[in-house]
Amino acid sequence: MLANRARHTATLLPSGKVLVTGGVGRLGAMATTELYDPATNSWSYGPSMGQSRSYHAATLLPSGKVLVAGGNGSLTAQLYDPATNTWANTGAMAQTHWNTTTTVLLRSGKVLLFDSDGLAELYDPATDTWSATASLLLGRSSAPVALLASGQVLVAGGIDSVAYNTQASAELYDAAQLTWSATAPLATNRCGHTATALGSGEVLVAGGTDSVTYDTLTSVERYDPVTRTWTTVASMTEPRSGHVAVRLANGQVLVVGGNLYSTGTTAELYDPATNTWTATGSLLTARSGFTLTVLATGQVLAAGGRGDGGIFTTSTELYNPATGTWSATGNLFTGRINHSAVLLSDGRVHIAGGYYMVNTTLTRLKSTETYSPFSGTWSTSGNLATARSSFTMHLVGTGTPLVVGGLSGSSMLTSHYSLATAEKFQPVGGWVSAGTMTAPRHAHASAVLPSGAVLVAGGTNKIGGSTTSLYQSSAEVYEPATNTWSATASMLATRSGFTLTPLSTGEVLAVGCTNVVSPEGPSAELYSP
Template identity: 45%
Template sequence: MYRHLLWVGALLALFAGCANADGEQTGACEGDPTRCDAQAAESEDAGVPPHASAPDGGEPLPPVILRALESRALMKSGEQRTLLVVAEDPLCDVLRFSWSADVGVMSAEKTTAATSQATWTAPRCVPADVPSVVTATVTNDRGLSATTRFTPLGLPDCSTWAPTGSLVTARSGPTATLLPSGKVLVAGGVNRSSYLALVEEYDPETGTWASTGSLATARSSHTATLLRSGKVLVAGGYSHLGASGIGNLRTAEVYDPETGTWASTGSLATARARHTATLLPSGKVLVVGGYSDAHGNLGTAEVYDPETGTWAAAGSLATAREGHTATLLRSGKVLVAGGYGNANVFLGTAEVYDPETGGWTATSSLATARNNSTATLLPSGKVLVASGYGSANGNGWVGTAEVYDPETGTWAFTGSLALGRHRHSATLLASGKVLVVGGITAGTSGSPNTKANATAEVYDPETGIWVFTGSLAAARIHHTATLLPSGQVLVVGGTADTKEVELYTRQVAPQVSPVPEPSGEIIP
């Protein structure tokens, strides 16, 4: 009803001006047909074209758009939308309309003296980082213009996946670390027969893998952290402990890329797996929570000092947890959120660690409890927590996403993913968008029986909307995703028998269909 009243108001304003929607003179010009000609003649005599609203001979104003384009709307691939613009010129100049679009196909349908209507067809997908905008421009005889824009939202991203060199050894649950050289170190994991000590390096220049020094202890569900020295710290995890079976590890090792070898370093005070490890501004490493065979889910934290190769206690969380996220904030503090607690409870609570005081403080809780989610620090300094497994619905898969604001210490919902998933990966792209890949989604029965997924979605912090992008060739869980210096994303592992590796590459050559411009000819 409100839009209808606006449209009626616009038409009334138009009728009071120089032309109506059919291009016929009306209102002031109809009552005095010589008015516009007289104004034009006066303008020429004065040498400076005065504007109707500027009797003192000031600069003229551009055309006035009476009905602008809708600013934005969700659209689907191939969907059509008819767009209409209505305008008038204060001095009754002849108006020319033109349309342009960054993507998709546009066809001009009808143009009158005061209106222009065109149809835009959405493309199958939109190239990454290419603005999807339709623009209508109205220009008068003095060369002054006014524009209005329409932004379609929700169209899939055209970026694609391509195979690259395969791993020497298939693995699930490894770690992947981008080295200063630009190579990627993949360590540990598990295959169908055993936990792995084997380590490989990927060279983006050649697209090939090469074996390097092995870990002293095979492990999975461990952490790997790039130190300031360029070395890599691996800590904790699960392993086969001989006659005692599978258990947690206290041991830690450091990899030197210069020599391709590992060296033992100080051990954790508490054996743990499914913990987090965060490099602090001081160069130390904060390890938080996780699971211990001896103690269950852990609330303890430890800090590793690379200078001494030793660990020290770093306070305790208010709530023990594993499967949580840990994010280094711009302030140097660390946000820990969600996870799985003791007594089989999904957690929504969040806590912040302050390296200056070594203490923990509670902050606002997530609206939806979840574990096995991802957390990504956005360019704004806020933190995006996406999807996971929790108690939001009957089948446990959480499709929602929330954004944490460190300035206010509060969470807010943002757009939801198309597919709820957990044990997925999330990577901040060079564009500032976030790529979520694979993970476990609900089985066809909706039961906790899991199904690996090959789909990927991209989140845009500017719009708060997720869109699909190209799918992986192979479904993956427990994989890694690493942003390369080239801007590509390297995805490794994901099932115990997966050697195949894939590269995500944004489409850089936009395919824009020619956009015809209306001639300005009035169509009856």
């Protein structure tokens, strides 16, 4: 470092740099900060905090800003913004904190702070306010702190603040903010599966890759939201991962494609009434990374994807449930994979984004297209502001398409990056901003809540200019009426490439793809709005 210091903090920023703040130097407490850049293996001074601090605490917020508080006996706390390289004061704290300060980021997005005297308070980033909360039963320092899967905070051992004796005691802080809760575990934890809401209100989870053995699965489970239990049901006729599934108008579930290599043509039907699987007509073209959309006519549209030989196909086809066969329909203007599709209120299908590759050159797409089932043809329908793939899309409000997050940039490992931006389509003006999420993410999951708001959770934050990918448990909610995003309680486990399914109870079921970072997390959990 550029300056000798102790009792300072060090925080890893989303960019990969490390922020060091305050501490004690030769002349006492310090206000200076430093930044370490691993790309250049060098240190540089950052902006001064303006206030000397030691024995303080620093917390990385979901927004990417860093909260620094305590350690100087004032009522001030500060936020560092890496985007502008500046400090700003937060709202006034509820009480002063001279001694060793500890902070914990709660599932709700709030920050719990307490000092070695046992005084505690909560910071709410959404309102930029502090409020007092229950004090510790015993003031203590040098005590390890852990955020439990229950959302409670465990403080254990340490040195008490009165007699300065080491302690064996421990205590729990109940944040009372948790809105995710574990539900019964799957028989097999899996990723690359599908989750389909049945007419009964149950959820059918099919196939995927075993998170332990990495085997491609034929197994299928049904979740009952009333009893909150899983039942293993009849297996598929062949193993599938990276497949696509939709519920048909007759209540059956159509599962298409996917195998060990995620490219296939076969399809099968699940009948919930008889708990049986039967083979149905195969796709005309092998494809992976495609979309399936149930039309108002009852037919199913398969669009895009990558086929045998790595070809990015422009072909699309229709499945007729009455005959169990596929037939070709109009071609896309641009072959694409990892795009999204949504059924519009007028019966047309809108697809957006994705990517295609020629030789080794990958191009992410801004283009969007609309399919008319009446003419069987596609038409171009404007460009997104930002090219993206691996994002989610829903209809919000009066039928407005909303795209959220995703990957942008080129195919090089260090040059593609996750997006925090969202866009919505306006009949006049085309695609416009739908605000910015609190965290960049791709391979996330999202669901429309009963209120019309959109829940977005988990995913991966790939940081541009580096090989760093951060798996996430954070969640947030988009309000269409105000075009704003706000943090909500984090999941109990980090998940990327998982499924979110709205339940008849109003809750949302998250299934599978718990990352190795939090293997103790539940294989399934519930979000309660």
